[in-house]
Amino acid sequence: MNSAELSAWSPWTPLGVPLNPHVLAETLDGGQAFRWRVDPNGTWTGQWADQVAQLRLESDGTLVGRVPSGSTAGLEALRAYLRLDTDFAALADQLPWRTDAHLAACLAAFPGLRLPRQPFGETLLCFLCSATKQIVQIKQMVALLAEKYGAPLPHADTGRHQLPTWAELAQIPEAALRGCLLGFRARYIKGTAAYLAARPGWLEETEHLPYPAAKARLMDLPGVGEKVADCVLLFGAGQLEAFPVDTWILKALARRYGLNGWTPAQVAQFGRAHFGNLAGLAQQYLFAWERDQPREFNR
């Protein structure tokens, strides 16, 4: 990054939430979002919609952020993205950690973990890319989609792009999508783009439906099953009751709760019953903790 780029940012602004580096990394780069990168100095740069922002931790643990200097609405967009008006510590305190020692350990391991509110359509796109892929690989696919097919960002320093909109995706041949390392997921994305193109307003309506109705509608999309629908609603619509069951959650519940051999549907039902209406928040702690275990204890 050169000095001209540096001067294009607003001053660093305290955001009022204490964090540690581990939790910040888990929040931005732990499988919720796929468009944040950290430089060797510990400064994170991330993008969503037509926004770009930077985050870093002061030595006292204060989270500070900045946005492009010409972007007047940028700081408010960053606050909304991070849900700074939501007290996640208070929400976590409502989880049944007092009677669940493992959950208590997960909460203690990631103090201040939050669930950013990502753009709904982008969240759908990212999790359509996610099937049987590692997080680093999902990031790569998403980066290629933005680079090759997304509009340049306003206020951007060199080379930053938005993700392509669903209308734009509908115009891209499936073979071209496969050029973004999407593999068989290209067909799902193409099919979803066609479905949405034929139904103006469908996605916006779905975003604001109650959880069960929204989930049912999302599952009409090709490539969207229970898990992807729950991720889209948890990370892209703020539906904290959504409880995505992926391979890590299957492992976590088998090992830490004795649910060996349970199917994803059974685990999902257990999650709702045991963790309650904030099950999705509990899920994120369990997911983070499980992935954090040393490999030799984690296969």
Added chain:
DNA sequence: TACCAGGTGGAGT
């Protein structure tokens, strides 16, 4: 080299 990855959809029981 095998096995795994923030799964889904379709075919065959």
Added chain:
DNA sequence: ACTCCACATGGT
């Protein structure tokens, strides 16, 4: 309703 498996491709 449940089980099995193809689907692409890179990481570990």
